[in-house]
């Protein structure tokens with residue numbers, strides 16, 4: 001692994017001589033409601049599934065994904081996490097030239113470099129709250145670009161792109177023969193997600209490739225399950241023909257319905273984030289010395305205004321791990337991202353930041 005992500009508590013525990021269990025991890029954006037109980041029960045009662053190969057076509061999982069999203073089963077490709085699908089779509093499109101937001105999730109660039117794509121950046125501006133400027137972005141869509149990658153809401157900045165803007169970009173891409181891959185890994189955390197997702201455009205746009213994750217919302221990073229949505233039959237065929245068999249494990253293969261039909265968990269999570277996102281945002285904004293960007297997902301992005309303060313280092317002494325964003329293109333080492341966790345942990349983080357900024 002050459003790229004650093006959040007959530008590497010193993011490395012941090014070793015480096016600082018603390019046990020993994022003692023670390024409060026704000027660096028990985030995982031739903032604090034934890035693994036749904038129904039999933040735990042399903043895995044335990046299906047332990048014998050391990051003795052069989054999973055269905056290589058993952059029919060039940062595909063059906064569950066299609067039903068959850070109210071789309072055609074043909075549009076679905078399940079994967080070993082959203083990450084596998086990002087790499088497979090890029091491999092199938094094989095773009096000579098690609099446009100990426102900067103900053104954004106780091107694996108797009110790795111996937112693109114794997115196929116020797118020439119990567120150019122659309123630089124997001126701090127002065128514009130790291131939002132895209134529609135007209136400016138549309139102007140950058142030159143004919144020689146093969147693939148545009150967007151992340152909505154964007155990681156690490158937490159900003160969303162309005163649906164009207166997305167549709168304009170999608171149409172412009174279509175007109176210019178450009179593919180648009182949009183990562184909606186965090187879309188379930190957004191209020192009124194259906195007003196932001198491009199899912200309903202799939203049937204009409206064969207240049208649209210949507211990435212979806214279960215990792216974040218259902219708190220299952222270790223299960224490794226995600227999916228891609230596309231209506232482009234050629235690209236789908238290319239992916240299926242090249243894909244290794246059984247990349248999704250037997251437990252993930254049987255958990256689709258259990259997760260997607262856990263309406264109680266879904267409702268509770270959405271309600272929790274609606275409230276706690278606002279609470280944490282307003283508490284962070286009260287801290288002198290931080291510039292906090294309005295969050296839309298389950299994490300909050302901010303800047304420490306005074307230079308030469310390493311907030312991550314200061315907090316790790318208190319066994320709190322946050323994501324320092326210095327390895328993103330177009331971000332300096334003053335930027336950080338914190339997950340929204342349970343109320344008590346969030347309060348502990350705010351208190352710790354206050355103390356290390358003002359009292360140390």
Ligand SMILES: Cc1ncc(COP(=O)(O)O)c(C=O)c1O
Pocket residue numbers: 080081082083084105151155183185186212213214215221225226
């Ligand atoms: C925007 C984005 N997409 C995809 C992923 C990968 O998700 P998965 O665990 O499903 O591979 C991440 C993980 O951090 C992410 O931030």
